[in-house]
Amino acid sequence: MSGQEIIAGLDLGSTKVCAIVGEKTEDGGVDIIGVGSVPSKGLKKGVVVNIESTVQSIRAAIEQAEAMAGVDINTVYAGIAGSHVRGFNQEGVAAIANREVDHADVLRVLEQAKAIPLPGDRQVLHVLPQEFIVDEQDGIREPVGMSGVRLEVRAHIVTAATTSVQNIIKCAERCGLYVAEVVLQPLASSDAVLSEDEKEIGVVLIDIGGGTTDVMIYVDGAVVHTSVIPMGGINLTNDIATGLRTPMAEAERIKIKYGCASPDLVDTEETMEVPSVGGRPARVVPRQLLCDIVEPRVEEFFSACRHVIEETGYGSMLASGAVITGGSTLLDGMSDVAERVLGLPVRRGHAVAVGGLVDVVRSPAYATAVGLVKYGARQVADELPMVDVLEGGSAGRLGRKIGQWFREVF
Ligand SMILES: Nc1ncnc2c1ncn2[C@@H]1O[C@H](COP(=O)(O)OP(=O)(O)OP(=O)(O)O)[C@@H](O)[C@H]1O
Ligand SMILES: [Mg+2]
DSSP states (O other): OOGGGEEEEEEEOSSEEEEEEEEEOTTSOEEEEEEEEEEOOSEETTEEOOHHHHHHHHHHHHHHHHHHHTSOOOEEEEEEOSTTOEEEEEEEEEEOTTSBOOHHHHHHHHHHHHOOOOOTTEEEEEEEEEEEEETTEEEESOOTTOBOSEEEEEEEEEEEEHHHHHHHHHHHHHTTOEEEEEEEHHHHHHHHHOOHHHHHHOEEEEEEOSSOEEEEEEETTEEEEEEEESOOHHHHHHHHHHHTTOOHHHHHHHHHHHOBSOGGGSOTTOEEEEOOSTTOOOEEEEHHHHHHHHHHHHHHHHHHHHHHHHHHTOGGGOTTOEEEESGGGGSBTHHHHHHHHHOSOEEEOOOOSOEESTTTTOSGGGHHHHHHHHHHHHHHHOOOHHHHHHOSTTHHHHHHHHHHHHHHHO
16 A cells, blocks of 8 residues: 555544544545544644643544554644634736746746735645636636736635644654645535535535634635634533533533524423532433523524624625534534524535545544545645646645646636
């Protein structure tokens, strides 16, 4: 088995660190052959806050995945999130050197779009092209070969705090892993759960994990907005612990066993047992009480998402509605609340078009890690001639990205 055929995704989440190994198939797809998932203790709201704990979690998750897959993992595609992440749309312009657009022109115009003044503590993570404009002609996705004198690009640029990126790389390297690329988590999740059609006619992806809610909007097949809201399932667990006066671990258990975001779905007669704190006896309370605690917070999540969507001005362009994923969307009634608050059709997203351990990785909690594998597989698969020409040096990464984008579009 050559190293080229094995791709590993490393998702550093607020509640779990997850490693997923995929193997490239002959038809260009990916089979999932190993999964490792352990509780994460070193991350808060998507950001590494304790290097040693994170290193231990990564090591354990990688070992599990390696044992299941029967392969060694040397290289990973690592996910990043946190409220330090910013996305914005930017334009770039370049002269077309020989009156016909070639790959070097495309690379130059993307470099130009990327060349924005950034504070020293931030770096560009992704340059995601939306459309090219050759002279006056806009809406072009493949400009190579077109005649003209002026090439413009509209692109979505994602930036992140350099220290957060470095901490992820540092933790992985301490485990003997080489980080091929640090990828924005919702970009990876989109790869796993969204269809090309959805991206084309407009969709918002909402990944509700433990510590963050990631929002990514696609219009006309391209990313137009990214944001990370620092709220997630941990807030629900906190509310339950306070509201029912029970320890956090019990609150988490109760949430997973009885939790429901929509009181309409719960029988008014239904009850549940709640352990108390400080040696007091357990109590039996109506399940409805749990809904009363959970519902307003879930409404708050989706209100925040709606606010983000409204602010971008893309709300009316989301014909495919919203796709929700992430572990917290396993909560009953989540889609109902989402539809009501967002005013959009909502479906739950789980990883699609992947072979191998399909059932194991079907959970929405694995969407990011599976997406990282799919993302990585595409980079490895990139056989465009321009990539060979441009590989190496600082252009290598961007060259691969352009290649990747062409592949996505055609
Ligand atoms: N059946 C369930 N019902 C309700 N919540 C659930 C259920 N299963 C898992 N969760 C919640 O999902 C959250 C974890 O989701 P996920 O694994 O996507 O997060 P993460 O990737 O670790 O965190 P993040 O992406 O926010 O950094 C936890 O808060 C957990 O309580
Ligand atoms: Mg996550």
